[in-house]
Amino acid sequence: MTESQDAASVYDSKPWTKEYGVDAEFKLLPYKNLPELIRQVSQEYADNPAFSICLDNGLHAGLSFREVDELSDQFMAYLRAELGLQDGERVAIQMPNCLSYPITAFGILKxxxxxxxxxxxxxxxxxxxxxxxxxxxTLVIIDMFADKLxxxxxxxxxxxxxxxxxANFFPTVKRTLIKTVLKLKKQIPKCEKPxxxxxxxxxxxxxxxxxxxGKVSDNGNHDSLAALQYTGGTTGVAKGAELTHGNLLANIAQIDYINDDRTxxxxxxxxxxxxxYHIFAFTFNMLFFYRWGAHNVLSPSPRxxxxxxxCFEKFDITKFSGVNILFKGLLGEDWFRNNPPANLDITISGGTALHSAxxxxxxxxxxxxxxxxxxxxETSPVLACNPPKGEARTGTIGVPVPGTDVRIVDENDNPVPxxxxxxxxxxxxxxxxxxxxxxDENASALRGGWFRTGDVAVMDERGYFRIVDRKKDMIDVSGFNxxxxxxxxxxxxxxxVVEVAVIGVPNDSGSETVRAYVTSSNPNLTAEEVIEFARQHLxxxxxxxxxxxxxxxxKTPVGKILRKELRKEAEQNKAG
Incomplete structure (x- = not known):
C-alpha cells in the first residue's frame, strides 16, 4: 500500500463518526421537496409564532406558521397565475431581514x-x-433601494x-408610523420603474x-433546482451555486442528526x-429552525x-448564530454583559474564523x-461543525456532518497523512x-466528483478539522508559509485590538512581508507595541x-473581513 493509499484509508474510515454523541442511524428527511416540508410543518405548528421582526427602536410584529403558509401560497399564486412564472424560472429577492423575506422565498419555492x-x-x-x-x-426588492433599478x-x-x-405585516398604526419616519428621513426613494x-x-x-x-400540484423533486446562491467561490469571480431541493433537505437532515435532541x-x-440572503442564515436559521417549529426573530441589521x-430584551432567545466580529461586539457592550440571555444554550459560529479569546x-x-x-x-452550506452533544474544540471547525466524505490532499490530489x-x-x-x-469552473471545482473548497486544513487523530487558511491568502516569507x-x-x-486582518505584501526580495491592519480602542497604541506583543506569541x-x-x-455583509480589498489597497499604494 502506498503512502497516499494509506492516507486515504484514514479519511475513508471516518474517525469523526465516533464524536457525534448520537447512536441513531442517519437518515435523510422524508420530504420530496421544500414546499412539502413547509406545508407539513405549518400545519403541525399552525398557531405558534413563526417569524417576528424586531426593529432597533423596539417596534416588533410577527406572523404565525399558518399565516406564513397562507401568505406564501398567495405569493405563489401571484407568480403563477398573474405573472405566468414557469417551472425552474428564476426570481431574485433583494431585501434585508424582514417578514416579507420568508413569505416571498417560500412562495417562490412553492x-x-x-x-x-x-x-x-x-x-x-x-x-x-x-x-x-x-x-x-422577476425581482422582489426592498423599496429603500428602488432608485438603483x-x-x-x-x-x-x-x-x-x-x-x-x-413595515409590511405590522399593525396599521405601527406600519404608518414606520413608513412616515422612513419618508421623513428620505430613505424611501421614488421608484421610476413600474x-x-x-x-x-x-x-x-x-x-x-x-x-x-395558481395552485401548483408538483413542486419539484430532490433534483429540482431550488436556489442560485452567488459566491466568489475559490477564484473570486461571482458565480451562482446551483442548490437543489435535495441539497438543502440533506443539509437540514445533517444538521438535525448532529444536533440530536438539543432542539x-x-x-x-x-x-x-x-x-x-446569506446561505448560512438561509439554511440554518430559516429552513432548519422552521422545520422544528421555532420562533425566528429577525433583525434587519446587527450594525x-x-x-x-x-431583540434580547423582548424575546427569550434560546439559539443564536453569528460571526466572530458580532460576538466580540456584543461582549463589548455593558448592557449585554450585565444581563446576558438567560436561556441561550447554543450559539453557532460560521462564516469566518472564531478567535479563541x-x-x-x-x-x-x-x-x-x-x-x-x-x-x-456550494455545500448548502454546512460541511462540518462541533457537535453539540460531543466536545466543542476551540480552534477547530469540528467534524464532518454525517453522509459527508472529506479528504485533505496535496497539489496532485493525493491524500496527505x-x-x-x-x-x-x-x-x-x-x-x-x-x-x-x-x-470551466465546474470542471475545476468538481474534479473527480470531489468539491475543491480552496481551504487549507488539518485533521487530528479524532477526526476534528482545523482550517489553516485560504490557499490564496497564504503568505510566503522566504519560503516559510x-x-x-x-x-x-x-x-x-x-x-x-478590536479587529485585525493580515496579508502578505510583495517585497523587493521576491518574498512577502507580513502586514497587519488593526483597528484599536486605544488611540495611543503604537505599531511597535503590536509587533512586540506578536513576538511573545509567534x-x-x-x-x-x-x-x-x-x-x-x-467587510462582507456578514462581517467577514475582506483581505482582498486590503491587498488591492496595498497594491494601489505601492503603485502610487
Missing amino acids: ANGVVVNVNPLYTASEMNKQLVDSGAK NDALQGTEVRNIVTVSV ATDLADALAIGKKHLNAGK RPGKETVLTALPL PVTNLKP VAEEWKKVVGSEIFEGYGLS QGESGELIARGPQVMRGYANKP VFPNEVEDALSKHQD TAYKVPKEVVFKDELP
Missing part, C-alpha cells in the same frame, strides 16, 4: 421557481451582473418588479386562489442577525450591535459555549450540482513587520 438571493447593499452595477447571469425575470436592469430579462417594505407593492401582489394572488388558479420542537426562539438590544470570553459571560462550524455556499496540511475536498448530498453557466488566521488570532488577544518569521492602523476594515 411556485416551482428558483430563489436568487441578491445582497440589498449591492451597487446597481453589481445587481446588474447578477441579474444578467441568473436570467431572473434604472441602471441595474439594463440588459437584464427582468420584466416584473415587486416592492416590499420593512412596480407592484407586495400587499397588492398578495391580494391578487388570494383572488386567483379563490378562483381555483426542542416548538419551543425554541432563534435570533437571526445574519442576513437571510451597530446595539440594534440587537431590543472571543470563544473563551463568551462562555464566561453567557455561560454556554460557541460551537464553531464550517461551510460554503493525518496531521499534515493540504486542501480540503468533500463530497456529499449537500454539495451543489454545479455553477450556473460556468462549465505563514497563515493569516494564526497571526490574526494571536493579535486579537491584545486588549486594545515564531519570528510570522511576526508582522508592518502594522497599519485603520478606523474600519472592509
Whole structure:
C-alpha cells in the first residue's frame, strides 16, 4: 500500500463518526421537496409564532406558521397565475431581514421557481451582473433601494418588479408610523420603474386562489433546482451555486442528526442577525429552525450591535448564530454583559474564523459555549461543525456532518497523512450540482466528483478539522508559509485590538512581508507595541513587520473581513 493509499484509508474510515454523541442511524428527511416540508410543518405548528421582526427602536410584529403558509401560497399564486412564472424560472429577492423575506422565498419555492438571493447593499452595477447571469425575470426588492433599478436592469430579462417594505405585516398604526419616519428621513426613494407593492401582489394572488388558479400540484423533486446562491467561490469571480431541493433537505437532515435532541420542537426562539440572503442564515436559521417549529426573530441589521438590544430584551432567545466580529461586539457592550440571555444554550459560529479569546470570553459571560462550524455556499452550506452533544474544540471547525466524505490532499490530489496540511475536498448530498453557466469552473471545482473548497486544513487523530487558511491568502516569507488566521488570532488577544486582518505584501526580495491592519480602542497604541506583543506569541518569521492602523476594515455583509480589498489597497499604494 502506498503512502497516499494509506492516507486515504484514514479519511475513508471516518474517525469523526465516533464524536457525534448520537447512536441513531442517519437518515435523510422524508420530504420530496421544500414546499412539502413547509406545508407539513405549518400545519403541525399552525398557531405558534413563526417569524417576528424586531426593529432597533423596539417596534416588533410577527406572523404565525399558518399565516406564513397562507401568505406564501398567495405569493405563489401571484407568480403563477398573474405573472405566468414557469417551472425552474428564476426570481431574485433583494431585501434585508424582514417578514416579507420568508413569505416571498417560500412562495417562490412553492411556485416551482428558483430563489436568487441578491445582497440589498449591492451597487446597481453589481445587481446588474447578477441579474444578467441568473436570467431572473422577476425581482422582489426592498423599496429603500428602488432608485438603483434604472441602471441595474439594463440588459437584464427582468420584466416584473415587486416592492416590499420593512413595515409590511405590522399593525396599521405601527406600519404608518414606520413608513412616515422612513419618508421623513428620505430613505424611501421614488421608484421610476413600474412596480407592484407586495400587499397588492398578495391580494391578487388570494383572488386567483379563490378562483381555483395558481395552485401548483408538483413542486419539484430532490433534483429540482431550488436556489442560485452567488459566491466568489475559490477564484473570486461571482458565480451562482446551483442548490437543489435535495441539497438543502440533506443539509437540514445533517444538521438535525448532529444536533440530536438539543432542539426542542416548538419551543425554541432563534435570533437571526445574519442576513437571510446569506446561505448560512438561509439554511440554518430559516429552513432548519422552521422545520422544528421555532420562533425566528429577525433583525434587519446587527450594525451597530446595539440594534440587537431590543431583540434580547423582548424575546427569550434560546439559539443564536453569528460571526466572530458580532460576538466580540456584543461582549463589548455593558448592557449585554450585565444581563446576558438567560436561556441561550447554543450559539453557532460560521462564516469566518472564531478567535479563541472571543470563544473563551463568551462562555464566561453567557455561560454556554460557541460551537464553531464550517461551510460554503456550494455545500448548502454546512460541511462540518462541533457537535453539540460531543466536545466543542476551540480552534477547530469540528467534524464532518454525517453522509459527508472529506479528504485533505496535496497539489496532485493525493491524500496527505493525518496531521499534515493540504486542501480540503468533500463530497456529499449537500454539495451543489454545479455553477450556473460556468462549465470551466465546474470542471475545476468538481474534479473527480470531489468539491475543491480552496481551504487549507488539518485533521487530528479524532477526526476534528482545523482550517489553516485560504490557499490564496497564504503568505510566503522566504519560503516559510505563514497563515493569516494564526497571526490574526494571536493579535486579537491584545486588549486594545478590536479587529485585525493580515496579508502578505510583495517585497523587493521576491518574498512577502507580513502586514497587519488593526483597528484599536486605544488611540495611543503604537505599531511597535503590536509587533512586540506578536513576538511573545509567534515564531519570528510570522511576526508582522508592518502594522497599519485603520478606523474600519472592509467587510462582507456578514462581517467577514475582506483581505482582498486590503491587498488591492496595498497594491494601489505601492503603485502610487
